[in-house]
Amino acid sequence: MNYVPSHTFPDAAQQAEIWVSELSEHLHCERRQAYDCLRSVLHTLRDSMNQKAMADFSSQLPVLIRGMYYENWQPEGFRPCLSKNEFITQFEKGSKFKNSMDSEQAVTNVFKLLNHRLNAPTIKKIKSTMSASLDPLWPVE
DSSP, X not given: OOOOOSSOHHXXXXXXXXXXXXXHHHHTSOHHHHHHXXXXXXXXXXXXXXXXXXXXXXXXXXXXXXXXXXXXXXXGGOOOOOSHHHHHHHHHHHOTTTTSSOHHHHHHHHHHHHHHHSXXXXXXXXXXXXXXXXXXXXXXX
């Protein structure tokens, strides 16, 4: 039996655009900056999880966002961020626009987007795989 996608490519692009546009509004920046911010936070988050948690989380993302999430992934690169500052530093290493926005605010806004777009059990699962010292980055909803 062949795999039949539930969305067309334009539908997938539109769904990704909704995420990026929402983040752009929260950050008061251009969409290309919001895209970069989302990509960098997702990569930092991905690299802070074990492979099972990472795969479980990715299955909840829209298909094009999932592709961005896996971009340049190196399985042997797993190294969890153990502190808020370490997470922000990793985010900054991957961001092209790190000097044009407050990094902690950018990370928090991506987590806010995830809270809004993903279900509560998924968020709970993500948070359980991360160091408790990262909890202050997650907005309370």
